[in-house]
Amino acid sequence: MRIKRYGVGFAALAVASALVLTGCSGGGASTPTTSANTTAIITTNGSEPQNPLIPTNTNETGGGKITDNVFAGLVYYDEKGAAVNDMADSITTTDSTTFTIKIKSGEKFTNGEEVNADSFINAWQYGALLSNAQLNSYFFEDIEGFSYDADSPLTGLKKVDDLTFTVTLTAPHADFPLRLGYTAFMPLPAVALTDVAAFGENPIGNGPYMLAKTGAWQHNVQIDLVSNPDYTGGRKAQNGGLTIKFYASADASYADLQSNAVDVIDQIPDSAYQTYTTDLGDRAVNQPAAIFQSFTIPGRLPHFSGEEGQLRRQAISEAIDRDTITKVIFEGTRTPASDFTSPVIDGWSDSIEGSDVLKYNADDAKALWAKADAISPWTGTFQIAYNADGGHQGWVDAVVNNLKNNLGIDASGAPSPTFAQVRTAITDRTIQTAFRTGWQADYPGLFNFLGPIYATNAGSNDGDYSNPAFDALLTKGSSESDTAAANKDYQDAQAILFKDLPAIPLWYSNVTGGYGTSVSNVHFGWNSVPLYYEITKN
Amino acid sequence: MAGYILRRLLQAIPVFIGTTFLIYFMVFALPGDPIIALFGDKTPNPAVVAQLRAQYHLDQPFVVQYLIYMGGIFRGDFGISFSGQPVTEILARTFPVTLRLAVIALLIETIAGILVGMVAGLRKGKLFDGTTLAISLILISLPVFVIAFVAQFVFGVQLGWARTTVGEGAPTIDLILPAIVLASISFAQIVRLTRSSVIETSSLDFVRTAYSKGLGRGRIIPVHILRNSLIPVVTYLATDFGVLLVGATVTEGIFNVPGVGNTLYQAIIRGEGPTVVSFVTVMVLIYLLVNLAVDLLYGLLDPRIRYVK
Numbered sequence: 001m002r003i004k005r006y007g008v009g010f011a012a013l014a015v016a017s018a019l020v021l022t023g024c025s026g027g028g029a030s031t032p033t034t035s036a037n038t039t040a041i042i043t044t045n046g047s048e049p050q051n052p053l054i055p056t057n058t059n060e061t062g063g064g065k066i067t068d069n070v071f072a073g074l075v076y077y078d079e080k081g082a083a084v085n086d087m088a089d090s091i092t093t094t095d096s097t098t099f100t101i102k103i104k105s106g107e108k109f110t111n112g113e114e115v116n117a118d119s120f121i122n123a124w125q126y127g128a129l130l131s132n133a134q135l136n137s138y139f140f141e142d143i144e145g146f147s148y149d150a151d152s153p154l155t156g157l158k159k160v161d162d163l164t165f166t167v168t169l170t171a172p173h174a175d176f177p178l179r180l181g182y183t184a185f186m187p188l189p190a191v192a193l194t195d196v197a198a199f200g201e202n203p204i205g206n207g208p209y210m211l212a213k214t215g216a217w218q219h220n221v222q223i224d225l226v227s228n229p230d231y232t233g234g235r236k237a238q239n240g241g242l243t244i245k246f247y248a249s250a251d252a253s254y255a256d257l258q259s260n261a262v263d264v265i266d267q268i269p270d271s272a273y274q275t276y277t278t279d280l281g282d283r284a285v286n287q288p289a290a291i292f293q294s295f296t297i298p299g300r301l302p303h304f305s306g307e308e309g310q311l312r313r314q315a316i317s318e319a320i321d322r323d324t325i326t327k328v329i330f331e332g333t334r335t336p337a338s339d340f341t342s343p344v345i346d347g348w349s350d351s352i353e354g355s356d357v358l359k360y361n362a363d364d365a366k367a368l369w370a371k372a373d374a375i376s377p378w379t380g381t382f383q384i385a386y387n388a389d390g391g392h393q394g395w396v397d398a399v400v401n402n403l404k405n406n407l408g409i410d411a412s413g414a415p416s417p418t419f420a421q422v423r424t425a426i427t428d429r430t431i432q433t434a435f436r437t438g439w440q441a442d443y444p445g446l447f448n449f450l451g452p453i454y455a456t457n458a459g460s461n462d463g464d465y466s467n468p469a470f471d472a473l474l475t476k477g478s479s480e481s482d483t484a485a486a487n488k489d490y491q492d493a494q495a496i497l498f499k500d501l502p503a504i505p506l507w508y509s510n511v512t513g514g515y516g517t518s519v520s521n522v523h524f525g526w527n528s529v530p531l532y533y534e535i536t537k538n
Numbered sequence: 539m540a541g542y543i544l545r546r547l548l549q550a551i552p553v554f555i556g557t558t559f560l561i562y563f564m565v566f567a568l569p570g571d572p573i574i575a576l577f578g579d580k581t582p583n584p585a586v587v588a589q590l591r592a593q594y595h596l597d598q599p600f601v602v603q604y605l606i607y608m609g610g611i612f613r614g615d616f617g618i619s620f621s622g623q624p625v626t627e628i629l630a631r632t633f634p635v636t637l638r639l640a641v642i643a644l645l646i647e648t649i650a651g652i653l654v655g656m657v658a659g660l661r662k663g664k665l666f667d668g669t670t671l672a673i674s675l676i677l678i679s680l681p682v683f684v685i686a687f688v689a690q691f692v693f694g695v696q697l698g699w700a701r702t703t704v705g706e707g708a709p710t711i712d713l714i715l716p717a718i719v720l721a722s723i724s725f726a727q728i729v730r731l732t733r734s735s736v737i738e739t740s741s742l743d744f745v746r747t748a749y750s751k752g753l754g755r756g757r758i759i760p761v762h763i764l765r766n767s768l769i770p771v772v773t774y775l776a777t778d779f780g781v782l783l784v785g786a787t788v789t790e791g792i793f794n795v796p797g798v799g800n801t802l803y804q805a806i807i808r809g810e811g812p813t814v815v816s817f818v819t820v821m822v823l824i825y826l827l828v829n830l831a832v833d834l835l836y837g838l839l840d841p842r843i844r845y846v847k
Contacts, residue, residue, distance in 0.1 A: 050576070050808065052622040060578060133589035135576060148585040200622055219623060219631060220796040222706055245794075247703070248804065251687075252794040255702040258695045389807065420570030420809050427574050427581055438579045452580070460581040 039240035040537035041226075042519060044530065045253035045265040046244035048220050052200025055186035056127030056134040064183055065244060065529055066223055070205035071186035072233055074101060074120070075177065081290075081344060081444030081526030083178050086233045087115055087187065087206070089163075091180070096172035096479055103163040108230050109189040110210040117165040119187035121157045126193055127184060128154050136184035138459055139442075142176070144168045172479035174486055175445045182443045208235040208533045209242055220246055237533045238521070263519045263537070264530050268512035270391060273331035280514040288335045289528040290342045290441035291509035292449060295384050295399075296463040296502065297434040308375040313501035314357050315368035316382075319406035320399055321360045326507050329394045333512050337505035340494050341449040342441065344526045347487030354498030358505060362406040369407045381410040383433035387422045388415040392436060399506075426462050437462060437503055444526045446490040450474060454502055465502035543830070550826045557822045558611075558815060562604050565811045572596075572809030576620065594811075607812065611819075617812025619805070625816045628801060633820070635708045636790075636797035640782035642710070642717035647725040648775060654725075655732025655771075656764060662737055670733075674726035686719045686792040703794035716793040720786055724778050731774055735767035742766075769839050773832055780828035784821040 049063030058067045074088035085091070089102040107115040126132055128140035130151050140146050144156030156168035169176060179185065187206065192199040202214050208231050211217070212224035222245040227237035245262060247253040250269035256262040258279065266285075268276045277284045299305045303312060322336035335343065338350035338358055372378070382403060386392040396413040403411040414433050416422040425431040439460075441448045451474055452458050456466040470493050477489030511528035518538055525531050573590045574582060591597040595606050610617060616625035658667040677685075693715060694702035700715040739745065740763055748758050787799035794800075798817065805813035 048621070048804070050621055059576075059580075130585055131589060133586055133593060135582075135586075137586055138583060148583050197622055218706070219621075219628070220801060221708075246796075247794050248791045248800050249794075252703045252792060255690050255695060256794075259698060259702045261702055261705075416569070418568070418570050418575075418807075418809070420568070420572050420575035422570070423574045423577075423579075424569070424571040427571075440579070459583060460579075462581055 038238065041224075041241040041243055042239050042264065042532060042535050042537060043243045043245060043262045044532065045247050045250075045256075045262060045267060046223075048246045049217075051135065052197065053203040053217070054134070054192075054196060054200045055183045055188070056123065056132075056136045056139075057200070058183050059135040061529070062246070066225070067183050067186065067203070067205075068207070068529070069209045069225060069242060069532060070203055070207045070211065071183070072107075072205070072207040072231065072235070073182075073186045074103075074180040076233065076235055077181045077444055077526055078234075079523050079525055079531060081346060083181055083444075084234055086181070086235070088180075091177045093177075093481075096174040096176070096481055097169050099167045099169075099176060100160070101165055101167065104232075105163055107206060107232065109204055109206045110228055110230065111189060111191065111204045113189045113191070115187055115206050116162045117159045119189060120185075121159060121165055122190070122193060123186065123188035124157060125154055126188070126196075136182075139179070139182065139184040142169045142171065142173055144170055146170075171475075174478055174481055174483075175443075175447050178445045179443045179448075207231060208233070208237045212241065222246055235531075235533045238536050239533075242532050257514055257516060260516050260518065262516070264513070264515040264522055264532075264535065266511060266513040266524065266528060266530055268333070268514065273333055273512075276512070276514060283515050283517070285513040285515075285522075285524055286333060286510050287524065288343045288508045289511040290344050290444065290526055291528070292337065292340065292342055292439045292441075293334070293506045293509060294337075294340075294437050294439075294503040295434050295506065296437045297504065298429075298431070298463040299465060299502070300429075301432070301434070302380075303372070303376060303378060308372045310500060311368050311372035311375070312378075313504065315365045315372065315407060316403060317357045317365075317501055317504050318359065318361045318368065319365035320402045320504070320506070322358065322507060323360065325395055325398045325402075329398055330507075333510045334507040335510060337507050339491075340454075340497055340503075340505055341446050341490075342508050345441065345444050345446055345449070346483070347446045347490060349491055352491050352498065353495040357498055357501065365406050366408070369409075378409060381412060383412055383414040385414040385416060385422055385425070385431055385433045385435040387419040387436075388417055389419055395506075396436070429464075434504075435462075438509075441527070446487055447474070447477065450490060450493060450497075451478075454497060463502045465500070467496055467500060470496045470500075543834070546830050546833075550823070553826060554819065554823065558608065558819050559604065561815045561818045562607060562811065563600065565809070565814050566600050566603065568809055570809070572620075572811075575809065603811075607815065611816075616816040619810055619813050620808060625813050628813065629816065629820060632796060632798045632801045635713075635795060636783060636799070638708070638710060639713050639717055639720070639786075639790075639795060639797060640779060642713055643720040643724075643782055644775065644779050646717060647721035647728055647778070650721075651725045651728025652732050652764075652768075652771065655729040656736050656759070656767075658729065659733040659736030659740070659767075660759070662733075667733070670729055674729050677722050677726040680723075682719065682723060682786075683788050683792065685722055686716070686789050689715060689719050690792060704796070708796060713795070716789050716795055719793075720782060720789050724774075727774060727778075728771060731771050732767065735770055736763060739763050739767045765839075769836070772835055772839060776828055776832040776835065780825050783824050783828070 046065050047062035050060050051057045051063055053063060053067055055067045055071055058064055072086045074086060075083040076086040078084050087103055087107055089104045091099055091101050093099045103116060109115060124140060127134045128137055128146055140154060143154045145152055145154040158166045160166060189204050202211060208228055209225035210228045212226045216224045222243055224243050226241035250267045251271060253262060253265045254269050254272050257265050297304050297313060326334040326336050338355055339348060339352055341348050384396050384400060386396050400411040400413055426435055439449060439453060452460045454461060454465050455474055456471050473489050473493035477486040480486040511524055515522045519535050520538060521534050521536050523531050523534060573587050595603050618624055654670055658670045661667050690702055693699045701712045704712040745762055748762050787803045790797045790800040802817045
């Protein structure tokens, strides 16, 4: 959090001084400039959505950037990741299991239809139904009635009146309201479900922006959004619209930024890591994001279970020089990890018990490894599997060199040509090495970094980690109604992870980006996406 | 002549079936499950994966998948991409862009290449000849992405003469810079081909005869020398047009041209079988047609070449 607040303070200062400066120089001619500001179109980078623009089927950033701006859910996330009511008037619960949700009256989709309880219930029912095969269906798995085995309606959703409905979960989840800002929980107008394919091409939403016209999505080129005059929530657009240009490479978008052909980009190409801060000056952005990078060592690998496994995992973690790797290989665009979550998340701490194993300590690493050898001598090669099409080779080589030099063992990277290949081997458990893992948070809560990955039998528990004490703390945290108490439980749970190290934390990815001279008030949200609605054009 | 064309077209049918089968098999044999990759670093529920596999027929054995795909093609249905668009629509959107880019590049390299090559050939051994030789050597030895990045930085970012990337609707003016980059390497080849061919033709008897019967250079050079020097150049140009049409992945990527090469690259990365196979199939057909056109062009340029039925 600390790092981020500095960044925000700086940006706020810059914006404030910019406002003062323009105020001084604007003088008498300010009226036409101001009116031009609110109609100006902001351009930004994006990528061609991989799926139709249905919120429950959008799980990647290319589509998410569009759906998050075209739709408005019950809550939205502010810059720091706090949930603020958007369509919701109130979300209340007494037991963290049943939630009563009241919707603001008078909210409309851009086709004039009212946003009511049915808009949410029907959208969620559609998203959860097995045969609809929605990529985000797992977001509904905590709601009563959800099933992966057969088509089954969400019996936990009950309409009370036009603007009120209740959600019943199978177990207490105090952070459920926090999840509701994620794309999967957006409402849909009735017309969406009559022809999903057509809707996915020309979505009708209720968010701060709407499609400029039918066919505004020009595939592989760009999508044109204009501000939605009927939107009344906290994300009211301060500009006339948003054009998201689809780039095949980060290099192309960076060249466009340099020639002022695009206003804001949220990705700096590797080739410009060394130069972008000098190229852009104070218009360069580099701040931690809600992305956690690690590599997972499955417990089924020989030598990596029980006490021997704990010692070896700690030795490996202490043998990695995270500071140097993030500086030299990533040019400071990664931040060394100090826990299992991310510094942008409320409740993050860099002083959890046991987090010392993330500090580089070659001597201790060697001693720990020797201790493990006393239990059972090490044989073979330690390998880290990664996909060669994702630019991972540099850091994997650096990490295995650390292990070779500091532990005196044979270690190497194990590249697979494609992402699909390595993910398939991980998913069907045929992989026989450690492997690269990463997690980008769906919603800004500590639980999202822990529950889905390390809880027993959790969906993305690729290393098949299981520790009852850890599970118990997660359950306890989920049922706490007080956020601070819950965060304490999640920190205690991480103390267990630091002993067991099911995955070796490496670093947090930063969001790197920049903006042109013609725009101001550019802030990046907790999820690394710029808050487009705030941006103004000079 | 007509019989020859017909026979060549009939030959295209087995080639068409063979290539689609091979490409389909190669995409099928790609390691890894594209559906699992759709979920990124998150591990999907097996039931959801099974549903999606069934939706794209990926749960069927290879031969069944191939037959379903081929059956679709004969009904004009080339399949659907993961983002829900018919592949025919993607083809219809990207090919015109690449076609325009290819035509502009071809025009640039033809006009500039033949002119420079001819002058160099006529002034063999002079300063101009030496300079073009050096420049063409440099152009041939530079990888295209170097030329593209330098051109983008110098003309796009620093001088601001051209757009750094291709804008909405791919206006022709935006395509000129990428076309020049694409043309640069072929330009060097054409210069050298034209030059050597012009030198060879200039020393032939009929040219000397033309000079001695008193014809001016203004007639001898274009009509007698150039026309007879063009056969190897035309062959090269035609095959190069084929290459340009099937897309220039690297250049299209750097200038963000929404063309064939760019789209195909993304589809391969995502393992989108129908898109990859349909694109490659259309490319194969284009290549076959261009080759046929080249063979027919020979006959027009050199009356000595005849086609047997």
